[in-house]
Amino acid sequence: MKTKDFDTRDFLQTGVEDLLPSVSVDCVIFGFHEGTLKILLNKFKFHGTWMLPGGFVYKKEDVDDAAYRILKSRTGLDKVYLEQFHLFGNHNRTNIQENEKILNQIDMGSEKPEHHWFLNRFVSVGYYAFVEYSKVEVYTADGEDLRWHHIDEIPQLYSDHNKIIEKAILTIRSQIGNIPIGYELLPEKFAMTELRIIYETIFNKKLDRRNFQRKMLSTGLINKLDETSKKWGIKSATLFSFNKEKYEHAKDSENALFD
Amino acid sequence: MKTKDFDTRDFLQTGVEDLLPSVSVDCVIFGFHEGTLKILLNKFKFHGTWMLPGGFVYKKEDVDDAAYRILKSRTGLDKVYLEQFHLFGNHNRTNIQENEKILNQIDMGSEKPEHHWFLNRFVSVGYYAFVEYSKVEVYTADGEDLRWHHIDEIPQLYSDHNKIIEKAILTIRSQIGNIPIGYELLPEKFAMTELRIIYETIFNKKLDRRNFQRKMLSTGLINKLDETSKKWGIKSATLFSFNKEKYEHAKDSENALFD
Numbered sequence: 001m002k003t004k005d006f007d008t009r010d011f012l013q014t015g016v017e018d019l020l021p022s023v024s025v026d027c028v029i030f031g032f033h034e035g036t037l038k039i040l041l042n043k044f045k046f047h048g049t050w051m052l053p054g055g056f057v058y059k060k061e062d063v064d065d066a067a068y069r070i071l072k073s074r075t076g077l078d079k080v081y082l083e084q085f086h087l088f089g090n091h092n093r094t095n096i097q098e099n100e101k102i103l104n105q106i107d108m109g110s111e112k113p114e115h116h117w118f119l120n121r122f123v124s125v126g127y128y129a130f131v132e133y134s135k136v137e138v139y140t141a142d143g144e145d146l147r148w149h150h151i152d153e154i155p156q157l158y159s160d161h162n163k164i165i166e167k168a169i170l171t172i173r174s175q176i177g178n179i180p181i182g183y184e185l186l187p188e189k190f191a192m193t194e195l196r197i198i199y200e201t202i203f204n205k206k207l208d209r210r211n212f213q214r215k216m217l218s219t220g221l222i223n224k225l226d227e228t229s230k231k232w233g234i235k236s237a238t239l240f241s242f243n244k245e246k247y248e249h250a251k252d253s254e255n256a257l258f259d
Numbered sequence: 260m261k262t263k264d265f266d267t268r269d270f271l272q273t274g275v276e277d278l279l280p281s282v283s284v285d286c287v288i289f290g291f292h293e294g295t296l297k298i299l300l301n302k303f304k305f306h307g308t309w310m311l312p313g314g315f316v317y318k319k320e321d322v323d324d325a326a327y328r329i330l331k332s333r334t335g336l337d338k339v340y341l342e343q344f345h346l347f348g349n350h351n352r353t354n355i356q357e358n359e360k361i362l363n364q365i366d367m368g369s370e371k372p373e374h375h376w377f378l379n380r381f382v383s384v385g386y387y388a389f390v391e392y393s394k395v396e397v398y399t400a401d402g403e404d405l406r407w408h409h410i411d412e413i414p415q416l417y418s419d420h421n422k423i424i425e426k427a428i429l430t431i432r433s434q435i436g437n438i439p440i441g442y443e444l445l446p447e448k449f450a451m452t453e454l455r456i457i458y459e460t461i462f463n464k465k466l467d468r469r470n471f472q473r474k475m476l477s478t479g480l481i482n483k484l485d486e487t488s489k490k491w492g493i494k495s496a497t498l499f500s501f502n503k504e505k506y507e508h509a510k511d512s513e514n515a516l517f518d
Contacts, residue, residue, distance in 0.1 A: 020281050020380065021280045021281050022279050023281055023282065059380065061350055063348025064349075084345065084346060087322060089282075089316070089321055089322025089323065089384065091319050091320055121279065123384075125382075174434070174437055175433070178433055
């Protein structure tokens, strides 16, 4: 159980003075558990629609720092692989009616102004994050529900959040060679099947088992271990690990196309 | 000579009512001319510092549409390869003192409010564009200077605009396989040297002439023509062209890593 970083009602009442107008942040947080890729979603009890964990930017805060703050407040994690990937700026993406409903469901007392800042248009900066599932402390404080959702079972979300997830996946797909997705999502020792499932999910298609393993090993970034595990079934699966040193080096080096 | 899309003074006076607060757009516009990659920069006479062509977003306008509008107003071009690449959101990126100087240099009459909207913090959505140099009508209306600058001779720019250019180049470099940079920047028929110079500029290093040509031809996207030209010197250079159909197909298809 974690402490909330703000009280929603207080926040909606006082936000306008402390926050950058028009700008919000939404995080697509990926985790891998029991053979499936999952996304962390939250829901306010007074609202009832699932949404991406997100928030706003303080006037004296960098947008990237706001994303880290939001991520920490929802997962408890400090050092996380987090990447900004797109600014969602369609003029009709903010559902003013829905936000009005949210405001009405909160007792704003006599403080409710004529035109509330939360009823303005927002652009949203999209970030994706890869976290190690087992390390996340899912936040279950009163008034909010936060849960992992199987990537194939994402419900209809608030605003354009389904599109934000779609764009995150397309971005990861198009840059997969530069993104350490398996390295960040998997535990230290893993089966090749687990890594393949992550790629199959991102590419939304089945990949040939043998070709995949061959391609992955040919990068030189993965070591085959002298260990097996029956964790995934009756048959023993060979374990693999990432070559951390080489991985860090590959991350830092320039695109290898013209090396 | 083109018409301005707004009068700067009118704009700064009335902007706050029509514009999305806190959000601006900046465009890194690349062109290729006489063997060098160039970037289009503008300067207001009353200010004197070069900057990226940019602007603001109307309250009822999509951010992407604002970028297209700004690009058209500065280049006369309608159909342009334009990509959003990053949101610049550091809290201290807006130089309030510099903006105050700009305001003071414009005669705001009695309309100047106590705290002007232009003195708030802005986040900026960065776009890069590739244009065919010869098609750009450089805008030379009174009060503004707009000029191509050699990419190696970019002066100290307004705010964090040098960093925006740097990030644009890093983004293009890391995604070069998916970005039709030569296709968009070069005329229909070109010498391989011209294409190589573009890549050398983006990668900031010399590339081997033969290896480069071999790699480029191996993509199947470039045709060697049965034509030569002495345009680039005494020696005849072989001409090449992009296979437009294949190029369009490659652009639309998914990342080929696991095809």
